[in-house]
Amino acid sequence: MTKLPLSWFEGTNVVEIARLLIGKIIRTDFDGKLTSGRISETEAYAGVSDKASHAFGGRRTARTETMYANGGTAYVYLCYGIHHLFNIVTNVKDVPHAVLIRGILPLEGEEQIRQRLNKPNPIPSGKLATGPGLVSKALGISTLHTGILLENTITIWEDGFHPERIEITPRIGIDYAKEDKDLPYRFLLV
DNA sequence: CAGTAGATGCTCT
């Protein structure tokens, strides 16, 4: 198992990176509570030219500033007042690309994950944490972690796993993005 | 099962 270096996220093709992230492992280590999961669903947000992106048209605000950071930075923000959505910034500094992590299959710390999700009893194998809000909740990620580099408490790992088949579809919940809403930027492990 | 309502708070106009 090897940790992906920050330079891995500095690639210029955010769609390619979103696809390559399928099957990788995301791990968090907060307060000695280790949890990890295999990434099963991602979406690419392609910066200033992508109407679905917060940084469309080069918008820079207090919230989106993090998207302009160097690749390998965590971008976490609050949606619908409740849900903390976890993204990985890609590309070089000042190019606001990001990949949203929408689903994981829990690996380590299942006990801890069940506690965080308030699922006391069984583990219905497979889709324990699908949906971007639940991914953050399961791993204990919140908006407090926006702007940090993926090198200590939050890290991405590569083991020998190779996805057999990846499904590609349009992104979810972005109808407002008009002509960009049907771009095939969503990747799922099947 | 499917379908819908309501929660909830920050960001940008």
Next chain:
DNA sequence: GAGCATCTACTGT
């Protein structure tokens, strides 16, 4: 003041 890169609980079959 509107609108979200959503989830849960509750309804009714």
